[in-house]
Amino acid sequence: MLVKDDDYRLSFLYGNFVTLTNLSDLDIERIIEQRLSPLYISLHSTEPSVREKLVRVRGKDMSIEYLNRLLEADIRVHIQIVLCSGINDGTLKSTLMDIAENYDGIESVGIVPVGLTAHRKGLYPLRSFTSKEAASLIKEIEKLQKEFLNTKNSSWIFLADEFYLMGGSFLPGREHYEDFYQIENGIGITSLFLSEFEEALDEHSNDLRPLRGTIFTGEMAGPILKKVARELEQFGIFLKVKMVPNKFFGGKVSITGLITGSDILKLKDIKNIDGPIVLPNIVLNEDKVFLDDLTVSELEKNLKVQIHVVSSDGKGFIEDLVKLGSGS
Numbered sequence: 001m002l003v004k005d006d007d008y009r010l011s012f013l014y015g016n017f018v019t020l021t022n023l024s025d026l027d028i029e030r031i032i033e034q035r036l037s038p039l040y041i042s043l044h045s046t047e048p049s050v051r052e053k054l055v056r057v058r059g060k061d062m063s064i065e066y067l068n069r070l071l072e073a074d075i076r077v078h079i080q081i082v083l084c085s086g087i088n089d090g091t092l093k094s095t096l097m098d099i100a101e102n103y104d105g106i107e108s109v110g111i112v113p114v115g116l117t118a119h120r121k122g123l124y125p126l127r128s129f130t131s132k133e134a135a136s137l138i139k140e141i142e143k144l145q146k147e148f149l150n151t152k153n154s155s156w157i158f159l160a161d162e163f164y165l166m167g168g169s170f171l172p173g174r175e176h177y178e179d180f181y182q183i184e185n186g187i188g189i190t191s192l193f194l195s196e197f198e199e200a201l202d203e204h205s206n207d208l209r210p211l212r213g214t215i216f217t218g219e220m221a222g223p224i225l226k227k228v229a230r231e232l233e234q235f236g237i238f239l240k241v242k243m244v245p246n247k248f249f250g251g252k253v254s255i256t257g258l259i260t261g262s263d264i265l266k267l268k269d270i271k272n273i274d275g276p277i278v279l280p281n282i283v284l285n286e287d288k289v290f291l292d293d294l295t296v297s298e299l300e301k302n303l304k305v306q307i308h309v310v311s312s313d314g315k316g317f318i319e320d321l322v323k324l325g326s327g328s
Contacts, residue, residue: 012036015184017080020063021055028066031075038076038107040182041067045081045088046098053087071105078181079109083137085127096144096157108181111141112160118250128252134167154178161190162255165220186255190224196314197228204318209325210236213308215278216264218256219243237321240274242267248292256312257282261294265302275305278324282312 008023008031010016017040031039043063044054051061071077079099083089092111099106113129120126129137141159148156155176164171174195177188217225222243229239244267246253248260260283264270279296288296288309300307310320 008036008039011039011041015040015182017042017185019055020066021057021061023062023066028069031070032073036075038078039070040078040080042080042082043067043095043099045091046095047088047091050088050091054084067103071103074105077106079106080182080185081109081111082114083111083129084114085129085133087126089137093140093144100148100152100156108154109157110160110182110185110187111137111157111163112185112187113162113166115253116251117253120251129163129166131166131168134163135169137163138167138169158182158187160186161188162186162220165190165223190221193312193314193317194224194228197317198314200315200318201231204322205235207322207325208232208235208237208318209322211321211325212238212274213276213278214240214242214274215280216242216244216259216283217280218259219245219254221256232321237325239278242273256280258291259283260292261290261299262292264299270303273303273305275303277303277305277307279307279309280312280317281309284309 006018006022007016008018008020008027011018012031019042030036045051046064048061051064055061055063057063067077081088081092081095083092088095096109099109113134114126116126116128138159141157144157145155148154155178158177158181161171163169171191171194172188174188174191177183177191180188180192183189183192215225215229222241225241229241232239244259244263246258246260247263247266249258267273283290284296290299296307296309308320308324310324311317
């Protein structure tokens with residue numbers, strides 16, 4: 001089944017980000033009439049020349065005008081800025097101030113790094129941010145967040161977890177993310193997981209039973225999962241954290257949710273893995289199928305090791321470990 005991207009209906013229903021570049025006046029009227037709110041919009045920049053370079057609209061770009069019409073009609077909006085080194089990072093601050101001063105009604109602005117796979121033949125030569133650049137961005141945004149806490153009573157701008165992990169900075173606490181406006185965008189998901197994990201660990205400390213195995217994770221979340229694994233050791237739970245390099249997408253893709261079954265099979269020591277395997281459900285769809293169409297049962301058969309799929313949120317993760325320890 002094919003699903004059309006950049007569909008405002010999916011933005012309203014599922015939080016998908018849309019550019020507004022493929023809409024007509026009738027579409028805007030329908031959104032307003034049916035009160036499709038909130039919407040999640042990729043803006044990237046308010047500087048016309050930068051937007052033109054990023055969005056590549058055929059004909060006149062009406063997205064800024066459409067955004068204004070939606071805001072004037074009290075449609076709630078959350079903005080995404082995909083930050084691209086050498087393109088819109090230089091105008092980021094001016095874009096943020098422009099949005100803050102001239103676009104009333106925007107509830108949050110999320111900044112995420114551009115995701116770069118190995119499949120970029122013939123595409124614009126983009127690069128990932130360095131650790132130093134990520135650290136510098138965090139400092140710059142923290143200053144603006146303090147200003148907006150005074151003027152808007154909200155941090156208003158939120159950085160993707162990737163920037164903090166890249167920059168080697170401490171992740172903000174759960175309260176920083178307020179209502180987790182853009183958690184599906186990878187903003188605040190780590191802090192929420194750790195917070196829920198600690199609460200559930202305290203609640204179920206007497207229910208946990210000894211357990212050994214290996215848990216798979218993406219390279220970026222590896223240090224976080226290792227910290228979690230160390231805390232579990234006091235309960236006799238010893239999970240070896242295995243970071244899985246992403247060969248399927250390649251490039252700089254390192255988040256857990258994009259791990260495929262073939263990535264796991266390509267691990268050098270996979271045949272000697274300590275079972276059972278604990279697999280976060282974020283790597284699977286509802287039918288327990290990876291992005292490369294490999295199923296959990298196929299992987300289990302190939303490895304000859306039992307696989308337990310566990311929840312990817314902190315509370316559910318602990319509850320699943322309780323079930324595993326009790327044999328249920």
